[in-house]
Amino acid sequence: MPENPAAFSGPDQKERLLKPARDIRSILRWGYPKFATIRFVAEHFRLSVEERHILTRVIMPPEKVAARIRKKVSCDSVSNRDLLLDGYNVLLSVDSLLRKEPMWFCDDGYIRDTRYYFSKTSHAEDIEGALDLILEFLSEKNPGSVTFLLDSQISRSGELAGFIRHKLEKHGIQGQAYTSKTADFDLKKEGGNPEKNAITATSDGIIIDSVLHVIDIPACLMEKMGIEPLRLY
Template sequence: MQKSTASFPGSDPKEKLLKPARDIRSILRWGYPKFATIRFVAEHSRLSAEERHILSRVIVSPEKVVSRIRKKIACDSINNRDLLLDGYNVLLSVDSLLKKEPMWFCDDGYIRDTRYYFGKKNQAEDLEEALDSVLEFLSEASPKSVSFLLDSQISRSGELAGFIRRKIENYGILGDAYTSKTADFDLKREGGNSEKNLIIATSDGIIIDSVRQVLDIPACLMEKKGIEPLRLY
Protein backbone atom coordinates (compact mmCIF):
# COMPACT_ATOMS: atom_id res chain seq x y z
CA MET A 1 0.00 0.00 0.00
CA GLN A 2 1.29 3.41 -0.91
CA LYS A 3 1.46 5.61 2.12
CA SER A 4 0.18 9.17 2.20
CA THR A 5 0.76 12.01 4.56
CA ALA A 6 -2.22 12.73 6.81
CA SER A 7 -4.23 15.78 5.85
CA PHE A 8 -3.94 17.88 8.97
CA PRO A 9 -5.73 21.21 9.29
CA GLY A 10 -3.88 24.50 9.10
CA SER A 11 -0.28 25.14 8.15
CA ASP A 12 2.44 22.53 8.58
CA PRO A 13 3.26 22.72 12.31
CA LYS A 14 6.72 21.24 11.90
CA GLU A 15 8.43 23.90 9.76
CA LYS A 16 9.07 26.33 12.63
CA LEU A 17 10.22 23.51 14.91
CA LEU A 18 12.82 21.76 12.76
CA LYS A 19 15.77 23.97 13.74
CA PRO A 20 14.89 24.17 17.46
CA ALA A 21 14.53 20.38 17.50
CA ARG A 22 18.00 19.96 15.96
CA ASP A 23 19.47 22.41 18.48
CA ILE A 24 17.84 20.62 21.41
CA ARG A 25 19.10 17.21 20.27
CA SER A 26 22.63 18.57 19.88
CA ILE A 27 22.61 19.97 23.42
CA LEU A 28 21.11 16.77 24.89
CA ARG A 29 24.04 14.76 23.52
CA TRP A 30 26.22 16.61 26.02
CA GLY A 31 24.13 15.28 28.88
CA TYR A 32 22.05 18.36 29.70
CA PRO A 33 18.55 17.79 31.16
CA LYS A 34 15.75 17.58 28.61
CA PHE A 35 13.17 20.04 29.91
CA ALA A 36 15.67 22.74 30.88
CA THR A 37 17.16 22.43 27.39
CA ILE A 38 13.77 22.70 25.71
CA ARG A 39 12.94 25.75 27.81
CA PHE A 40 16.24 27.42 26.93
CA VAL A 41 15.93 26.81 23.18
CA ALA A 42 12.21 27.65 23.15
CA GLU A 43 12.81 31.01 24.81
CA HIS A 44 15.62 31.79 22.38
CA SER A 45 13.40 30.79 19.43
CA ARG A 46 10.32 32.58 20.85
CA LEU A 47 8.15 29.50 20.69
CA SER A 48 4.60 29.37 22.00
CA ALA A 49 3.49 27.14 24.87
CA GLU A 50 1.89 24.78 22.38
CA GLU A 51 5.09 24.57 20.33
CA ARG A 52 7.06 23.78 23.48
CA HIS A 53 4.53 21.07 24.27
CA ILE A 54 5.14 19.49 20.86
CA LEU A 55 8.90 19.49 21.40
CA SER A 56 8.53 17.93 24.85
CA ARG A 57 6.43 15.12 23.40
CA VAL A 58 8.56 14.42 20.33
CA ILE A 59 12.11 14.77 21.64
CA VAL A 60 13.45 12.03 23.91
CA SER A 61 16.70 12.05 25.86
CA PRO A 62 19.31 9.93 24.03
CA GLU A 63 19.90 7.55 26.93
CA LYS A 64 16.27 6.35 26.77
CA VAL A 65 15.90 5.93 23.02
CA VAL A 66 17.53 2.52 22.44
CA SER A 67 15.86 0.85 25.42
CA ARG A 68 12.41 2.03 24.39
CA ILE A 69 12.84 1.00 20.76
CA ARG A 70 13.89 -2.50 21.83
CA LYS A 71 10.68 -2.91 23.83
CA LYS A 72 8.41 -2.10 20.90
CA ILE A 73 6.82 -5.16 19.33
CA ALA A 74 5.43 -5.60 15.81
CA CYS A 75 1.74 -5.07 15.17
CA ASP A 76 1.35 -8.62 13.87
CA SER A 77 3.07 -10.35 16.80
CA ILE A 78 0.38 -10.25 19.51
CA ASN A 79 -1.37 -13.45 18.45
CA ASN A 80 -2.25 -15.54 21.54
CA ARG A 81 -0.65 -12.98 23.89
CA ASP A 82 -2.20 -11.23 26.90
CA LEU A 83 -2.54 -7.50 26.30
CA LEU A 84 -3.08 -4.70 28.86
CA LEU A 85 -4.05 -1.31 27.48
CA ASP A 86 -3.32 2.06 29.06
CA GLY A 87 -6.93 2.91 28.35
CA TYR A 88 -7.10 6.70 28.13
CA ASN A 89 -3.65 6.98 26.58
CA VAL A 90 -4.59 4.66 23.72
CA LEU A 91 -8.17 5.84 23.17
CA LEU A 92 -7.35 9.56 23.23
CA SER A 93 -4.44 9.05 20.83
CA VAL A 94 -6.63 7.09 18.43
CA ASP A 95 -9.33 9.75 18.80
CA SER A 96 -6.76 12.35 17.72
CA LEU A 97 -5.86 10.21 14.72
CA LEU A 98 -9.48 9.87 13.66
CA LYS A 99 -9.95 13.64 14.01
CA LYS A 100 -6.93 14.22 11.76
CA GLU A 101 -4.93 15.90 14.50
CA PRO A 102 -1.12 15.95 14.08
CA MET A 103 0.43 12.60 14.91
CA TRP A 104 4.19 12.64 15.47
CA PHE A 105 6.89 10.00 15.07
CA CYS A 106 8.94 10.60 18.21
CA ASP A 107 12.64 10.07 18.82
CA ASP A 108 12.03 6.79 20.68
CA GLY A 109 10.07 5.30 17.78
CA TYR A 110 6.56 5.75 19.19
CA ILE A 111 3.63 7.72 17.78
CA ARG A 112 2.23 10.50 19.97
CA ASP A 113 -0.44 13.09 19.44
CA THR A 114 0.11 16.63 20.68
CA ARG A 115 -3.34 17.98 21.27
CA TYR A 116 -2.70 20.80 23.68
CA TYR A 117 -4.60 19.75 26.77
CA PHE A 118 -3.50 19.87 30.38
CA GLY A 119 -5.80 17.11 31.58
CA LYS A 120 -8.00 14.33 30.32
CA LYS A 121 -11.22 15.19 32.11
CA ASN A 122 -12.67 17.20 29.23
CA GLN A 123 -11.33 14.87 26.55
CA ALA A 124 -12.76 11.56 27.69
CA GLU A 125 -16.16 11.98 26.07
CA ASP A 126 -17.50 10.30 22.94
CA LEU A 127 -14.69 7.79 22.48
CA GLU A 128 -16.85 5.13 20.84
CA GLU A 129 -15.37 5.55 17.36
CA ALA A 130 -11.84 5.30 18.76
CA LEU A 131 -12.81 2.23 20.78
CA ASP A 132 -14.33 0.57 17.72
CA SER A 133 -11.14 1.20 15.74
CA VAL A 134 -9.01 -0.33 18.51
CA LEU A 135 -11.26 -3.36 18.95
CA GLU A 136 -11.48 -3.98 15.21
CA PHE A 137 -7.69 -4.06 15.03
CA LEU A 138 -7.47 -6.35 18.07
CA SER A 139 -10.13 -8.74 16.76
CA GLU A 140 -8.02 -9.21 13.62
CA ALA A 141 -4.74 -9.53 15.58
CA SER A 142 -6.16 -12.36 17.76
CA PRO A 143 -4.59 -11.75 21.19
CA LYS A 144 -5.26 -14.29 23.93
CA SER A 145 -6.92 -11.66 26.13
CA VAL A 146 -7.37 -7.89 26.25
CA SER A 147 -7.77 -5.70 29.34
CA PHE A 148 -8.35 -1.95 29.48
CA LEU A 149 -7.12 -0.09 32.55
CA LEU A 150 -8.66 3.35 33.20
CA ASP A 151 -7.72 6.05 35.69
CA SER A 152 -10.62 6.16 38.16
CA GLN A 153 -9.89 9.80 38.99
CA ILE A 154 -11.18 10.84 35.57
CA SER A 155 -14.91 11.55 35.55
CA ARG A 156 -17.20 8.72 34.46
CA SER A 157 -14.40 6.17 34.14
CA GLY A 158 -16.62 3.52 35.70
CA GLU A 159 -19.29 4.10 33.05
CA LEU A 160 -16.69 3.92 30.30
CA ALA A 161 -15.29 0.67 31.71
CA GLY A 162 -18.77 -0.87 31.59
CA PHE A 163 -19.26 0.34 28.04
CA ILE A 164 -15.90 -1.14 27.01
CA ARG A 165 -16.81 -4.51 28.54
CA ARG A 166 -19.99 -4.68 26.45
CA LYS A 167 -18.08 -3.68 23.33
CA ILE A 168 -15.38 -6.30 23.94
CA GLU A 169 -18.06 -8.97 24.19
CA ASN A 170 -19.70 -7.75 20.97
CA TYR A 171 -16.39 -8.15 19.13
CA GLY A 172 -15.96 -11.69 20.43
CA ILE A 173 -12.77 -10.85 22.31
CA LEU A 174 -11.88 -12.37 25.67
CA GLY A 175 -11.24 -9.41 27.93
CA ASP A 176 -12.23 -6.92 30.61
CA ALA A 177 -12.08 -3.25 31.55
CA TYR A 178 -11.53 -1.87 35.00
CA THR A 179 -10.52 1.28 36.85
CA SER A 180 -7.78 2.05 39.34
CA LYS A 181 -6.72 4.99 41.48
CA THR A 182 -3.11 4.00 40.74
CA ALA A 183 -3.39 3.19 37.03
CA ASP A 184 0.17 4.15 36.07
CA PHE A 185 1.65 2.19 38.97
CA ASP A 186 -0.47 -0.83 38.07
CA LEU A 187 0.60 -0.70 34.43
CA LYS A 188 4.28 -0.54 35.39
CA ARG A 189 3.94 -3.36 37.93
CA GLU A 190 2.00 -5.69 35.65
CA GLY A 191 4.09 -4.91 32.58
CA GLY A 192 7.34 -5.41 34.46
CA ASN A 193 6.37 -8.83 35.79
CA SER A 194 8.36 -11.39 33.78
CA GLU A 195 6.13 -14.26 34.91
CA LYS A 196 2.96 -12.67 33.53
CA ASN A 197 4.69 -11.73 30.27
CA LEU A 198 2.09 -9.07 29.44
CA ILE A 199 2.25 -6.70 26.49
CA ILE A 200 1.42 -3.12 27.51
CA ALA A 201 -0.25 -0.87 24.94
CA THR A 202 0.80 2.74 25.62
CA SER A 203 2.92 5.62 24.37
CA ASP A 204 3.58 7.01 27.86
CA GLY A 205 7.37 7.17 28.15
CA ILE A 206 7.43 6.76 31.92
CA ILE A 207 5.41 3.56 31.66
CA ILE A 208 7.47 2.27 28.72
CA ASP A 209 10.64 2.66 30.78
CA SER A 210 9.26 0.27 33.43
CA VAL A 211 7.72 -2.52 31.35
CA ARG A 212 9.11 -5.31 29.20
CA GLN A 213 7.14 -5.20 25.93
CA VAL A 214 5.07 -2.42 24.37
CA LEU A 215 2.53 -2.23 21.55
CA ASP A 216 1.95 1.09 19.79
CA ILE A 217 -1.67 0.78 18.64
CA PRO A 218 -1.93 4.23 16.97
CA ALA A 219 1.14 3.33 14.90
CA CYS A 220 -0.51 0.03 13.91
CA LEU A 221 -3.67 1.82 12.79
CA MET A 222 -1.67 4.41 10.84
CA GLU A 223 0.29 1.66 9.12
CA LYS A 224 -2.95 -0.08 8.20
CA LYS A 225 -4.47 3.14 6.84
CA GLY A 226 -1.28 4.17 5.01
CA ILE A 227 -0.86 7.39 7.00
CA GLU A 228 2.61 8.82 7.54
CA PRO A 229 3.28 10.66 10.82
CA LEU A 230 4.94 14.06 11.06
CA ARG A 231 8.67 13.99 11.82
CA LEU A 232 10.97 16.66 13.26
CA TYR A 233 14.05 15.86 11.19
Protein backbone atom coordinates in the same frame (compact mmCIF):
# COMPACT_ATOMS: atom_id res chain seq x y z
CA MET B 1 0.07 6.08 -1.19
CA PRO B 2 0.25 7.49 2.37
CA GLU B 3 -1.66 10.63 3.05
CA ASN B 4 0.24 13.89 3.23
CA PRO B 5 1.25 14.61 6.87
CA ALA B 6 0.33 18.24 6.23
CA ALA B 7 -3.31 17.15 6.31
CA PHE B 8 -2.90 16.75 10.05
CA SER B 9 -1.18 20.04 10.79
CA GLY B 10 -0.16 23.23 9.09
CA PRO B 11 3.22 22.76 7.40
CA ASP B 12 4.33 26.13 8.74
CA GLN B 13 4.36 24.83 12.31
CA LYS B 14 6.46 21.80 11.40
CA GLU B 15 8.93 23.97 9.47
CA ARG B 16 9.12 26.40 12.38
CA LEU B 17 10.09 23.56 14.74
CA LEU B 18 12.69 21.79 12.60
CA LYS B 19 15.63 24.07 13.47
CA PRO B 20 14.84 24.19 17.23
CA ALA B 21 14.52 20.39 17.22
CA ARG B 22 17.94 19.99 15.62
CA ASP B 23 19.52 22.38 18.12
CA ILE B 24 17.93 20.61 21.09
CA ARG B 25 19.13 17.18 19.93
CA SER B 26 22.66 18.50 19.44
CA ILE B 27 22.75 19.90 22.99
CA LEU B 28 21.27 16.73 24.51
CA ARG B 29 24.10 14.68 23.03
CA TRP B 30 26.44 16.52 25.39
CA GLY B 31 24.42 15.26 28.37
CA TYR B 32 22.52 18.41 29.25
CA PRO B 33 19.08 17.96 30.91
CA LYS B 34 16.13 17.73 28.52
CA PHE B 35 13.66 20.22 29.99
CA ALA B 36 16.20 22.95 30.66
CA THR B 37 17.54 22.52 27.13
CA ILE B 38 14.10 22.77 25.55
CA ARG B 39 13.30 25.84 27.62
CA PHE B 40 16.58 27.52 26.61
CA VAL B 41 16.14 26.82 22.88
CA ALA B 42 12.41 27.65 22.93
CA GLU B 43 13.10 31.04 24.47
CA HIS B 44 15.76 31.73 21.85
CA PHE B 45 13.29 30.96 19.04
CA ARG B 46 10.35 32.60 20.87
CA LEU B 47 8.18 29.51 20.61
CA SER B 48 4.62 29.29 21.92
CA VAL B 49 3.55 27.12 24.85
CA GLU B 50 2.05 24.60 22.42
CA GLU B 51 5.20 24.46 20.32
CA ARG B 52 7.32 23.91 23.43
CA HIS B 53 5.04 21.06 24.47
CA ILE B 54 5.32 19.45 21.04
CA LEU B 55 9.11 19.52 21.34
CA THR B 56 8.87 18.03 24.83
CA ARG B 57 6.69 15.19 23.53
CA VAL B 58 8.74 14.47 20.41
CA ILE B 59 12.38 14.85 21.46
CA MET B 60 14.02 12.33 23.80
CA PRO B 61 17.46 12.13 25.39
CA PRO B 62 19.71 9.61 23.58
CA GLU B 63 19.86 7.30 26.60
CA LYS B 64 16.07 6.84 26.51
CA VAL B 65 15.77 6.14 22.80
CA ALA B 66 17.52 2.78 22.44
CA ALA B 67 15.96 1.25 25.57
CA ARG B 68 12.43 2.19 24.53
CA ILE B 69 12.85 1.05 20.94
CA ARG B 70 14.04 -2.37 22.12
CA LYS B 71 10.77 -2.85 24.02
CA LYS B 72 8.56 -2.14 21.02
CA VAL B 73 6.91 -5.19 19.45
CA SER B 74 5.41 -5.49 15.99
CA CYS B 75 1.72 -5.12 15.23
CA ASP B 76 1.47 -8.88 14.62
CA SER B 77 3.07 -9.95 17.91
CA VAL B 78 -0.03 -10.08 20.13
CA SER B 79 -1.44 -13.41 18.94
CA ASN B 80 -2.27 -15.53 22.00
CA ARG B 81 -0.55 -12.98 24.28
CA ASP B 82 -2.07 -11.10 27.20
CA LEU B 83 -2.47 -7.42 26.34
CA LEU B 84 -2.72 -4.54 28.84
CA LEU B 85 -4.08 -1.23 27.54
CA ASP B 86 -3.35 2.14 29.09
CA GLY B 87 -7.01 2.96 28.50
CA TYR B 88 -7.27 6.73 28.15
CA ASN B 89 -3.82 7.04 26.61
CA VAL B 90 -4.65 4.71 23.72
CA LEU B 91 -8.30 5.72 23.28
CA LEU B 92 -7.62 9.45 23.15
CA SER B 93 -4.65 9.02 20.79
CA VAL B 94 -6.76 6.99 18.36
CA ASP B 95 -9.57 9.52 18.69
CA SER B 96 -7.10 12.26 17.69
CA LEU B 97 -6.12 10.13 14.71
CA LEU B 98 -9.74 9.83 13.59
CA ARG B 99 -10.19 13.59 13.96
CA LYS B 100 -7.09 14.17 11.77
CA GLU B 101 -5.23 15.92 14.53
CA PRO B 102 -1.41 16.11 14.44
CA MET B 103 0.22 12.74 15.11
CA TRP B 104 3.96 12.97 15.76
CA PHE B 105 6.63 10.31 15.28
CA CYS B 106 8.83 10.74 18.35
CA ASP B 107 12.55 10.11 18.79
CA ASP B 108 11.92 6.94 20.83
CA GLY B 109 9.92 5.39 17.99
CA TYR B 110 6.38 5.94 19.35
CA ILE B 111 3.47 7.97 17.98
CA ARG B 112 2.11 10.75 20.19
CA ASP B 113 -0.49 13.47 19.79
CA THR B 114 -0.80 16.82 21.58
CA ARG B 115 -4.45 17.71 21.07
CA TYR B 116 -5.82 16.91 24.51
CA TYR B 117 -3.11 18.80 26.30
CA PHE B 118 -4.54 22.06 24.97
CA SER B 119 -8.25 21.39 25.38
CA LYS B 120 -10.19 22.80 28.31
CA THR B 121 -12.96 20.25 27.89
CA SER B 122 -12.91 16.49 28.15
CA HIS B 123 -13.55 14.44 25.04
CA ALA B 124 -13.34 11.13 26.89
CA GLU B 125 -17.07 10.51 26.53
CA ASP B 126 -17.03 10.73 22.73
CA ILE B 127 -14.61 7.95 21.83
CA GLU B 128 -16.83 5.10 20.65
CA GLY B 129 -15.38 5.33 17.15
CA ALA B 130 -11.86 5.05 18.55
CA LEU B 131 -12.84 2.08 20.71
CA ASP B 132 -14.43 0.27 17.77
CA LEU B 133 -11.35 0.83 15.63
CA ILE B 134 -9.07 -0.52 18.38
CA LEU B 135 -11.26 -3.58 18.94
CA GLU B 136 -11.48 -4.30 15.21
CA PHE B 137 -7.68 -4.26 15.08
CA LEU B 138 -7.39 -6.52 18.13
CA SER B 139 -9.98 -9.00 16.85
CA GLU B 140 -7.82 -9.45 13.73
CA LYS B 141 -4.69 -10.09 15.84
CA ASN B 142 -6.27 -12.71 18.15
CA PRO B 143 -4.74 -11.82 21.55
CA GLY B 144 -5.07 -14.27 24.41
CA SER B 145 -6.77 -11.65 26.58
CA VAL B 146 -7.26 -7.89 26.60
CA THR B 147 -7.43 -5.73 29.74
CA PHE B 148 -8.28 -2.02 29.63
CA LEU B 149 -7.14 -0.09 32.68
CA LEU B 150 -8.73 3.34 33.29
CA ASP B 151 -7.89 6.07 35.76
CA SER B 152 -10.83 6.16 38.19
CA GLN B 153 -10.21 9.83 38.96
CA ILE B 154 -11.44 10.80 35.48
CA SER B 155 -15.17 11.51 35.44
CA ARG B 156 -17.45 8.61 34.46
CA SER B 157 -14.61 6.10 34.14
CA GLY B 158 -16.82 3.42 35.67
CA GLU B 159 -19.44 3.90 32.97
CA LEU B 160 -16.76 3.75 30.28
CA ALA B 161 -15.34 0.54 31.75
CA GLY B 162 -18.79 -1.04 31.57
CA PHE B 163 -19.22 0.13 27.99
CA ILE B 164 -15.82 -1.33 27.04
CA ARG B 165 -16.77 -4.68 28.59
CA HIS B 166 -19.93 -4.68 26.48
CA LYS B 167 -17.92 -3.89 23.34
CA LEU B 168 -15.34 -6.59 24.08
CA GLU B 169 -18.09 -9.17 24.29
CA LYS B 170 -19.70 -7.85 21.10
CA HIS B 171 -16.40 -8.21 19.23
CA GLY B 172 -15.83 -11.70 20.62
CA ILE B 173 -12.67 -10.71 22.49
CA GLN B 174 -11.75 -12.33 25.79
CA GLY B 175 -11.08 -9.44 28.12
CA GLN B 176 -12.00 -7.01 30.85
CA ALA B 177 -11.99 -3.31 31.73
CA TYR B 178 -11.17 -1.95 35.17
CA THR B 179 -10.82 1.41 36.90
CA SER B 180 -8.05 2.13 39.38
CA LYS B 181 -6.88 5.02 41.51
CA THR B 182 -3.31 3.90 40.72
CA ALA B 183 -3.68 2.99 37.04
CA ASP B 184 -0.11 3.88 36.05
CA PHE B 185 1.35 1.92 38.97
CA ASP B 186 -0.81 -1.08 38.13
CA LEU B 187 0.24 -1.00 34.48
CA LYS B 188 3.93 -0.81 35.41
CA LYS B 189 3.58 -3.64 37.92
CA GLU B 190 1.65 -5.99 35.62
CA GLY B 191 3.51 -5.08 32.45
CA GLY B 192 6.87 -5.41 34.17
CA ASN B 193 6.18 -8.87 35.61
CA PRO B 194 8.39 -11.38 33.73
CA GLU B 195 6.19 -14.29 34.81
CA LYS B 196 3.16 -12.82 33.03
CA ASN B 197 5.19 -11.59 30.03
CA ALA B 198 2.30 -9.36 28.95
CA ILE B 199 2.38 -6.71 26.23
CA THR B 200 1.45 -3.16 27.27
CA ALA B 201 -0.24 -0.74 24.87
CA THR B 202 0.78 2.83 25.70
CA SER B 203 2.82 5.81 24.54
CA ASP B 204 3.46 7.08 28.08
CA GLY B 205 7.24 7.17 28.42
CA ILE B 206 7.25 6.58 32.17
CA ILE B 207 5.19 3.42 31.74
CA ILE B 208 7.30 2.27 28.76
CA ASP B 209 10.41 2.55 30.91
CA SER B 210 8.94 0.16 33.49
CA VAL B 211 7.35 -2.60 31.38
CA LEU B 212 8.84 -5.41 29.31
CA HIS B 213 7.06 -5.24 25.95
CA VAL B 214 5.13 -2.40 24.32
CA ILE B 215 2.83 -2.16 21.31
CA ASP B 216 2.01 1.18 19.68
CA ILE B 217 -1.59 0.70 18.57
CA PRO B 218 -1.99 4.18 16.97
CA ALA B 219 1.12 3.46 14.87
CA CYS B 220 -0.33 0.09 13.82
CA LEU B 221 -3.59 1.73 12.76
CA MET B 222 -1.79 4.50 10.87
CA GLU B 223 0.26 1.95 8.98
CA LYS B 224 -2.89 0.03 8.08
CA MET B 225 -4.64 3.24 6.97
CA GLY B 226 -1.64 4.50 4.97
CA ILE B 227 -1.16 7.61 7.11
CA GLU B 228 2.29 9.08 7.68
CA PRO B 229 3.03 10.83 10.98
CA LEU B 230 4.69 14.22 11.26
CA ARG B 231 8.46 14.04 11.80
CA LEU B 232 10.79 16.72 13.13
CA TYR B 233 13.84 15.87 11.02
